[in-house]
Amino acid sequence: MNPRKTTAAAAAALLLSLTAAACGSDGGKDTAAGTAAGSRADTITIGIKFDQPGIGLKTPDGDYTGFDVDVATYVAKQLGFEPEDIEWKEAKSADRETLLERGDVDFIAASYSINDEREKKVDFAGPYLLAHQDILVRADDDSIKKPEDLNNKKLCSVTGSTSAQNVKTKLAPKAQLQEYGGYSECITGLENGVIDAVTTDDSILAGYASQEEFKGKFRLGGFKLSNENYGIGIQSGSELKGKINKALEKMVADGTWDKYVEKNFGPAGYKNEPAPKIGVVVT
Structure with missing residues (x-):
């Protein structure tokens, strides 16, 4: 056998093994759940x-704004991720459990109310905001002062x-229900x-009313028709729950939570509840 050929073959084999090792350490990125266990990921999803102003909105120039965005960015920071390390993914209401179960995202902060049915499929950290179903009316309309x-x-x-069905069946059976494709259409109407x-969660309504083009045009009814405990959704059994809860507790304690509420909802005159106690769901 030619010694030169043997040496070349050995070198090629060594190169392949080094390449495979490098791919194994970098290509298979750890998830945020891995980070919770002590490893480090390059990004977090x-x-x-x-499409919810004041909550979570992708702007025309590609930025992301809203209370949930601010909260999620703060939590990610506590997990070791800078804003530029975050990959934002749209989490439509109907898709949230699926995104978590498939591992498409590390966690979800998307006006995600904690309830028994959802907790059968995913876990929640928080709650980090107590919202209520409410109504939004024109500021100069004083004909609606109570649900009836x-x-x-x-x-x-939508x-x-x-x-809207809750209002129609329980509070105002003669209300003329109008269903549109999105809340933006309702606001325009x-x-x-x-x-x-x-009608929807007061936080969502306040987010719309706080937009520059709507300032002073609308007011919240303040009816508090339901309790909506917004939580951060995570994959069932994930070790992230404890770490996220600690991040949320710190956010409340250092005053950042109050700043985020005022920044995103303040212009609408939103009378928010105090920061909820982490781990306590208000029924």
């Missing part, structure tokens, strides 16, 4: 809403939402006088 005043009024929510009131 977080699910948020892309919605009778014979045009009440808007198609398939339970919010409210601004133009086609709609009398919009």
Whole structure:
């Protein structure tokens, strides 16, 4: 056998083994769950809403804004990730459990209310915000002062939402339910006088009302029709739960939580509840 050929073959084998080792250490990136166990990932993938002003919004220039975005960025920082390490992924309401179960995201902060049905599939850290179902009306409309005043009024929510149905069946059976494809359409209808009131979580309504083009045009009813405990969704059994809860506790303790509320909801006159106690769901 030619010694030169043997040496070349050995060198090639060594190169292949080094390449494989390098790929094994970098190509198979650890997830944030791995980080919780002590390893370090290069990025973290977080699910948020892309279409809820004040909560989670992807702007035309590609930035991400809103209360959930601020909270998620703070939590990621406590987990060891800078803002540039975050990969944002849209988490539509119907897709949230699937995204977590498949491991497409490390955690989700997307106006994600904790409830028994969801807890059968995923775990939650938090809650980090106590919201309530409410209504939004025009600022100059003083005809709606209590839920019963919605009778014979045009009440808007998105198609398939339970919010408007709750009002119609429990509080104002004569309300004229209007279902649109998105809350932005409801808000436009409210601004133009086609709609009398919009209903969903007060935090979402406050986010819309806080937008520059709507400042001073709308007001919240303050009805508190339900309790919505916003939590951070994680894969069932994930070790991230404890770490995220500690991050949320720190965010409340150092005053950052209050700053985020004022920044994202303040212009709407949103009378928020105090920061919830982490781990305690208000029913």
